[in-house]
Amino acid sequence: MINRTSSLVLAFAAASALALHADDASAQFYGGVQVGVQAQPTYVQQQPQYVQQQPQYVQQQPQYVQQQPQYVQQRPVRMGRLRYGFDLGAGYMFAGGLRGASIVGSFRLGGQINDQLAVYYQGTLPIGFAAGTLGGVDTSGAAIVYGSGLMGEWHFSDLFSAAIGPSVDYAAGEICSGSARLNCVGGVGAYFGVQARLNLTLVAASSGQDTRRYGFRIGVSSHTSFIGSGVFQFLDLHLGYEWF
Numbered sequence: 001m002i003n004r005t006s007s008l009v010l011a012f013a014a015a016s017a018l019a020l021h022a023d024d025a026s027a028q029f030y031g032g033v034q035v036g037v038q039a040q041p042t043y044v045q046q047q048p049q050y051v052q053q054q055p056q057y058v059q060q061q062p063q064y065v066q067q068q069p070q071y072v073q074q075r076p077v078r079m080g081r082l083r084y085g086f087d088l089g090a091g092y093m094f095a096g097g098l099r100g101a102s103i104v105g106s107f108r109l110g111g112q113i114n115d116q117l118a119v120y121y122q123g124t125l126p127i128g129f130a131a132g133t134l135g136g137v138d139t140s141g142a143a144i145v146y147g148s149g150l151m152g153e154w155h156f157s158d159l160f161s162a163a164i165g166p167s168v169d170y171a172a173g174e175i176c177s178g179s180a181r182l183n184c185v186g187g188v189g190a191y192f193g194v195q196a197r198l199n200l201t202l203v204a205a206s207s208g209q210d211t212r213r214y215g216f217r218i219g220v221s222s223h224t225s226f227i228g229s230g231v232f233q234f235l236d237l238h239l240g241y242e243w244f
Contacts, residue, residue: 087240093128
């Protein structure tokens with residue numbers, strides 16, 4: 001019984017010692033280790049505010065200076081075409097000391113080389129009636145000449161042109177003197193002559209590669225015939241029509 005009691009006392013004493021030792025160890029542990037609830041920091045991250053500057057585009061409006069097109073109208077080059085024309089006129093005849101009225105008709109047929117130059121045949125028929133004093137004697141006469149010549153004509157423009165050329169003249173004439181006109185001398189022959197013309201052509205049309213110019217023609221014509229030692233001169237105003 002004593003032994004059992006001793007054993008219980010010893011067991012209680014050991015338990016108490018262990019309890020004290022445990023409390024001391026616990027106190028030491030908690031004394032060295034701080035036990036607490038630490039507040040976690042709250043991070044509020046500021047979102048960066050991006051203010052994007054919109055680029056300011058100042059677009060320069062292009063300055064268009066529109067050049068007006070310069071239209072240089074090219075004249076059609078019309079080469080190597082047939083040309084022809086005719087006219088009638090009236091004027092004066094001069095033969096030595098004799099002078100009087102004349103009439104004339106002419107026609108032309110040839111080639112227009114380009115718009116400036118032409119070469120053609122011209123037939124001219126001047127007829128003159130003259131009167132005057134030769135050697136103190138009243139004299140009158142008449143002459144008819146057919147001139148057959150080759151002419152060259154230069155066009156300064158569509159309106160203005162000039163022509164000149166030699167001719168072979170077949171002339172017939174008769175001169176009578178005295179108051180009774182009983183003393184008459186006549187003759188027929190071939191002679192040298194010169195023809196010349198100044199023209200103003202009122203052009204009615206001038207367009208197209210193959211279109212001829214044409215229009216009314218007004219001008220002055222001269223026909224000179226060298227007959228023997230004398231000169232028959234015809235000056236006339238003429239009006240006609242020309243295709244060239």
